[in-house]
Amino acid sequence: xxxxxxxxxxxxxxxIAITPFCAWTQGTLQPIPxxxxxxxxxxxxxxxxxxxxxxxQLAALEQTRGAQVVVLMVASTAPEDIAAYANRVGxxxxxxxxxxxxxxxxxxxxxxxxxxxxxAKALEGAIPDIAxxxxxxxxxxxxxxxxxxxxxxxxxxxxxxxxxxxEALPPPPEAGHTPQGINDHSFFDWTDFAIFLFFGVMVAxxxxxSIFGSALGGLLVGGGVGVLAFVFTASLLLSIGxxxxxxxxxxxxxxxxxxxxxxxxxxxxxxWGHGGSGGGYSGSSSSDSGGFSSGGGGDFGGGGASxxx
Amino acid sequence: MMMTMRRFLALGTLLLATLAxxxxxxxxxxxxxxxxxxxxxxxxxxxQRRADLVPNIVATVxxxxxxxxxxxxxxxxxxxxxxxxxxTPETLNNPEAFNKFQQAQGELSGALSRLMVVSxxxxxxxxxxxxxxxxxxxxxxxxxxxxxxxxYIQTVQDYNVLARxxxxxxxxxxxxxxxxxSFTVANEAQISVPPTVDFGASxxxx
Numbered sequence: 001x002x003x004x005x006x007x008x009x010x011x012x013x014x015x016i017a018i019t020p021f022c023a024w025t026q027g028t029l030q031p032i033p034x035x036x037x038x039x040x041x042x043x044x045x046x047x048x049x050x051x052x053x054x055x056x057q058l059a060a061l062e063q064t065r066g067a068q069v070v071v072l073m074v075a076s077t078a079p080e081d082i083a084a085y086a087n088r089v090g091x092x093x094x095x096x097x098x099x100x101x102x103x104x105x106x107x108x109x110x111x112x113x114x115x116x117x118x119x120a121k122a123l124e125g126a127i128p129d130i131a132x133x134x135x136x137x138x139x140x141x142x143x144x145x146x147x148x149x150x151x152x153x154x155x156x157x158x159x160x161x162x163x164x165x166x167e168a169l170p171p172p173p174e175a176g177h178t179p180q181g182i183n184d185h186s187f188f189d190w191t192d193f194a195i196f197l198f199f200g201v202m203v204a205x206x207x208x209x210s211i212f213g214s215a216l217g218g219l220l221v222g223g224g225v226g227v228l229a230f231v232f233t234a235s236l237l238l239s240i241g242x243x244x245x246x247x248x249x250x251x252x253x254x255x256x257x258x259x260x261x262x263x264x265x266x267x268x269x270x271x272w273g274h275g276g277s278g279g280g281y282s283g284s285s286s287s288d289s290g291g292f293s294s295g296g297g298g299d300f301g302g303g304g305a306s307x308x309x
Numbered sequence: 310m311m312m313t314m315r316r317f318l319a320l321g322t323l324l325l326a327t328l329a330x331x332x333x334x335x336x337x338x339x340x341x342x343x344x345x346x347x348x349x350x351x352x353x354x355x356x357q358r359r360a361d362l363v364p365n366i367v368a369t370v371x372x373x374x375x376x377x378x379x380x381x382x383x384x385x386x387x388x389x390x391x392x393x394x395x396x397t398p399e400t401l402n403n404p405e406a407f408n409k410f411q412q413a414q415g416e417l418s419g420a421l422s423r424l425m426v427v428s429x430x431x432x433x434x435x436x437x438x439x440x441x442x443x444x445x446x447x448x449x450x451x452x453x454x455x456x457x458x459x460x461y462i463q464t465v466q467d468y469n470v471l472a473r474x475x476x477x478x479x480x481x482x483x484x485x486x487x488x489x490x491s492f493t494v495a496n497e498a499q500i501s502v503p504p505t506v507d508f509g510a511s512x513x514x515x
Contacts, residue, residue, distance in 0.1 A: 083448075083452045083455075084455070087452070087456055129445050129446055129448070129449035130442045130445050130446060132445075133441075133442075133445040199322070202322060203319055203322050206315055206318070206319050207316070207319050210315055210316065210319075300456075301351075301453055301456050301457070302449065302452035302453040302454075302455060302456035302457075303449060303452075303453065304449065304452075305445050305448065305449060306448065
């Protein structure tokens, strides 16, 4: 009985000890808002017309030059420094074309009375820190002091566009088409898959033969490999090829010893590895309701400048 | 008999395959090792950028008549000390040298921020466009250093987790991959004490 009481007390103490910690960890950093457009105003400062004007201004820049400039207004970045928060937002959103990485984040922390222009590495040449500071001092600061947030942001966008326009960036792919959304090319490793299939067939082939007999075993392994290849590459030709090779392998070499199997398997693995790079996931997420989406290429290394008003 | 032999062979191959695929993590070590080296180079790159910036700042500030000499000499000395340390790729595998490097850079950071605070008291300096530009550049450089350090810490974390967690630590032992040192807070004792706020009589020197 006392033991149970002690245990209950211990659990209570544990909870008391943990609860403030949880609250603390949750309350530490400002959340990063979802990237819903070129202009994200969380403070409700900009009127709808202002937002739309700014949005179309930035969208036009993206269409003509390809660079993505996003304006974010938050109430406060506390407890973080505005530079740290801007960097976190930039690296989470990864604005900027995938292969170019030309993104700029204009962040306004209204209650902190601070602003920052965070520049992705690809644009650090076009907008060096000093230029960003000049834009803040000349375009944003005086207007913000008169509560003209829309005017300040619009003027800053114009100056940013002029600087980006002067930089020799690769042109956007085609007019009237926003860059593709993030395609996760990297989440699936083709080499690993090829190696897996290679060893899988080598192991499963003899096993299936010894269990189901040579004819049925070969069919099973071939079919299995075909289905697997189809699931992962989404290419019918590739998967049929892989399946047939696995089938032949099991039929012909399933009964022989390992060295021969190794020699033959190497060929099949090569062919899969090759075919694998041809298939892909392109276009799977590009149909993003035709709206704005991050290019996914921006790498923010801390460039840009901060200011206050 | 032949059947069981074949099954054993198959099982053996399966075991070998799993080990070869994910078990030993040799390739992961190579990848993360290169990543930490690249991240480290970026850290050095940004520190170098700051060291290159210091002479310009010092020259500009010197132009200001009767600028606090002590602050200025401290910056110059800290820079000399920081750049005197030879940094090689082996520094990464030598925690002692790493700490020395970190300490020297930390001193330069302290001296520079002190200089910036002191410069607030000189209105002509504040009005000087050249100085303001240098200030912006220094701020940007400090930000870049922070980012580079964060990235280095991240990659080192990945590397160290791999070097210490179970199946891969055997590989680490076999090839003698030791955990790498990471950045720490220099003044840990100082920042764990809450700041004392005193709006009292004496106007504290900035």
